[in-house]
Amino acid sequence: MQIFTVHGEKPNFSELGHRWNVDRRTIKAAYERELAGKPKNKQSIVRPSKLDGFREIITEKYTAGCPAMSIFKFIQKRGFTGRYTIVHEFCRSFKQTEAHKATVRESTRQDFNFLAEAFKYTGSVPREIWFDNMATIVD
Numbered sequence: 001m002q003i004f005t006v007h008g009e010k011p012n013f014s015e016l017g018h019r020w021n022v023d024r025r026t027i028k029a030a031y032e033r034e035l036a037g038k039p040k041n042k043q044s045i046v047r048p049s050k051l052d053g054f055r056e057i058i059t060e061k062y063t064a065g066c067p068a069m070s071i072f073k074f075i076q077k078r079g080f081t082g083r084y085t086i087v088h089e090f091c092r093s094f095k096q097t098e099a100h101k102a103t104v105r106e107s108t109r110q111d112f113n114f115l116a117e118a119f120k121y122t123g124s125v126p127r128e129i130w131f132d133n134m135a136t137i138v139d
Contacts, residue, residue, distance in 0.1 A: 050082035051090060062091050 011031060017024040051058070054075045061071045068091040072084045080087075119125050 049086075050080065051086055054078070054080055055090070058087060058090055059094075062094055068092075 011027070013024040013027045013031070016022075016027045020027070057075055057078070058071055061074065062068075066074075068088045069084065071091065072080075072087040075087070115129070
């Protein structure tokens with residue numbers, strides 16, 4: 001955009017939109033911002049959170065295994081004026097960082113032994129056995 005503002009030419013917004021795969025109105029808005037000398041984005045205002053004085057307590061209680069509701073009630077008694085949603089979302093951020101443990105599955109041999117015992121019990125053998133993409137069988 002600086003090329004056009006230096007030469008004083010008005011750009012073809014449609015042509016530039018096709019070239020950069022952007023809507024022509026987006027190009028025009030950027031061009032007009034550049035002419036007016038406005039910054040690209042507004043700077044966000046950093047506001048204090050109601051959790052600021054309680055983050056350590058929440059972290060300590062959550063790592064000890066307490067649910068978010070009990071933590072909320074605990075800090076509410078200590079002067080917390082926020083709502084449960086803020087505490088719940090803060091606790092949810094811990095859940096997203098936790099690693100999931102692997103599930104230990106029974107071996108395929110044990111599954112087939114179970115089937116063999118079932119065949120002996122019923123006294124017959126089926127023509128077909130259907131499995132629903134069971135990981136221990138399909139692997």
